[in-house]
Amino acid sequence: MKVSEVENGEISKRASSSSPSKGMKRGLSIMDFILRIFAATSTLGSALSMGTAKQTMPFATRFVRFKVVYHDLPTFVFFVTANSVVCGYLVLSLTLSFFHIVRTTSVKSRILLVALDTVMFGLLTSGASAAAAIVNIAHYGNSSANWFPFCQQYNYFCGRISGSLIGSFIAVVVFIILILMSGISISKH
Amino acid sequence: MKVSEVENGEISKRASSSSPSKGMKRGLSIMDFILRIFAATSTLGSALSMGTAKQTMPFATRFVRFKVVYHDLPTFVFFVTANSVVCGYLVLSLTLSFFHIVRTTSVKSRILLVALDTVMFGLLTSGASAAAAIVNIAHYGNSSANWFPFCQQYNYFCGRISGSLIGSFIAVVVFIILILMSGISISKH
Numbered sequence: 001m002k003v004s005e006v007e008n009g010e011i012s013k014r015a016s017s018s019s020p021s022k023g024m025k026r027g028l029s030i031m032d033f034i035l036r037i038f039a040a041t042s043t044l045g046s047a048l049s050m051g052t053a054k055q056t057m058p059f060a061t062r063f064v065r066f067k068v069v070y071h072d073l074p075t076f077v078f079f080v081t082a083n084s085v086v087c088g089y090l091v092l093s094l095t096l097s098f099f100h101i102v103r104t105t106s107v108k109s110r111i112l113l114v115a116l117d118t119v120m121f122g123l124l125t126s127g128a129s130a131a132a133a134i135v136n137i138a139h140y141g142n143s144s145a146n147w148f149p150f151c152q153q154y155n156y157f158c159g160r161i162s163g164s165l166i167g168s169f170i171a172v173v174v175f176i177i178l179i180l181m182s183g184i185s186i187s188k189h
Numbered sequence: 190m191k192v193s194e195v196e197n198g199e200i201s202k203r204a205s206s207s208s209p210s211k212g213m214k215r216g217l218s219i220m221d222f223i224l225r226i227f228a229a230t231s232t233l234g235s236a237l238s239m240g241t242a243k244q245t246m247p248f249a250t251r252f253v254r255f256k257v258v259y260h261d262l263p264t265f266v267f268f269v270t271a272n273s274v275v276c277g278y279l280v281l282s283l284t285l286s287f288f289h290i291v292r293t294t295s296v297k298s299r300i301l302l303v304a305l306d307t308v309m310f311g312l313l314t315s316g317a318s319a320a321a322a323i324v325n326i327a328h329y330g331n332s333s334a335n336w337f338p339f340c341q342q343y344n345y346f347c348g349r350i351s352g353s354l355i356g357s358f359i360a361v362v363v364f365i366i367l368i369l370m371s372g373i374s375i376s377k378h
Contacts, residue, residue: 072333075322107376114372118365121307122314129315130322133264137326138334144261145327147336176307179368183303186375187296 021188022104028185029100032178036097039174040090043124046167047083050076050131053160057153068154075134076161082127083168086120093117100185107189114182121175128168135162210377211293217374218289221367225286228363229279232313235356236272239265239320242349246342257343264323265350271316272357275309282306289374296378303371310364317357324351 050070057066070076096113100106138158141149151158239259246255259265285302289295327347330338340347 068333073331075325111369111372111376115365115369118307118310118368122310122361122365125311125314126318129318133319133322134326136264137323137336142262144257145337145339147326148334150334172311176304176311179307180300180304183300183372183375186372187300187378189376 025104025185025188026101028181029097029104032181032185033094033097033101035174035178035181036090036094039171039178040087040094042167042171042174043083043087043090044167046164046171047080047087049164049167050083050161051080053157053164055154055157066153068150068157070161073134075130079127079131079164079168082123083171086124086171089116089120105189107186110182110186114179114186117175117179117182121172121179124168124175125172128165128172131161131168132165135165214293214374214377215290217370218286218293221370221374222283222286222290224363224367224370225279225283228360228367229276229283231356231360231363232272232276232279233356235353235360236269236276238349238353238356239272240269242346242353244343244346255342257339257346259350262323264319268316268320268353268357271312272360275313275360278305278309294378296375299371299375303368303375306364306368306371310361310368313357313364314361317354317361320350320357321354324354 052070053076054067054069059066070080093113093116096109100110100113135158137147137149138161139149139151141147241259242265243256243258248255259269282302282305285298289299289302324347326336326338327350328338328340330336
């Protein structure tokens with residue numbers, strides 16, 4: 001009987017509703033909600049900053065206008081896509097996060113959230129790192145491969161693309177905290 | 190009294206030791222252990238494959254020998270470092286994973302493992318994506334930035350660096366599964 005009592009979700013829910021761990025879980029859920037809004041804003045900022053980055057040189061030849069746009073480099077397209085997808089996901093996940101504030105005892109939805117968070121964390125890290133690798137070459141070039149650092153011409157463009165990485169990496173750190181907090185929440189059920 | 194019984198780890202441990210969830214947790218722990226060995230082998234293979242990649246051209250001028258080594262590109266150095274660190278971590282984490290097979294009820298060590306796994310997952314994804322971005326340019330170049338695809342000369346070297354990405358991305362997928370499985374294990378305590 002004792003075994004079935006412990007395993008029975010209904011009873012353990014009633015039990016935990018009168019324990020201090022419920023308050024802690026609610027606190028974690030609220031923090032989760034706030035961090036998600038923060039990360040969504042960061043990724044949105046990154047996507048917009050990169051997506052609107054372009055620069056046209058004040059001179060031109062008869063056939064060529066010297067102009068650079070973010071989608072000249074496929075990695076930056078991936079960066080914008082990854083940030084947009086993650087931003088959309090974070091906004092959608094707010095509903096589930098809000099649900100966890102109201103119903104602190106749900107476990108399955110938390111596991112689902114950890115799984116989705118991990119995948120989105122991977123996508124975001126991937127986009128941010130790939131873009132960072134390209135930005136590095138844009139700044140310093142590579143003499144072995146004869147890749148010229150185009151930042152020596154396109155100063156403004158390079159500032160924009162470098163700055164857009166910041167929001168993305170902030171969101172990466174937030175995701176690590178979110179996954180850790182979900183682990184703690186699940187353990188307290 | 191009921192509350193304290195449910196919260197008391199000792200009692201819930203005794204309770205769960207006679208329940209089928211213990212067998213499931215042990216199964217998950219064993220799978221965790223095997224997946225870690227698999228991922229460690231993958232990352233080791235990636236690190237070795239990239240770390241030993243070099244090619245010397247069969248011709249040379251009086252002053253220049255045409256040669257390419259992985260550490261000509263700083264991103265590849267990061268890739269090798271990230272894979273080595275993650276491989277070392279995975280081997281060390283085997284002890285904790287083995288501990289979970291023996292003691293299925295421990296929760297705090299599982300949360301620690303989720304946190305470390307998440308950080309290492311981020312590091313590995315970062316290294317793999319950055320390297321992939323550079324390999325992409327090495328293969329196709331970029332006409333807008335005037336970056337020449339050096340793979341047209343260094344065929345063998347490019348094959349090696351492209352191949353070394355595979356192990357890394359396999360390990361990335363394994364990490365997602367590991368984090369998800371840890372979440373399920375924690376929820377069953």
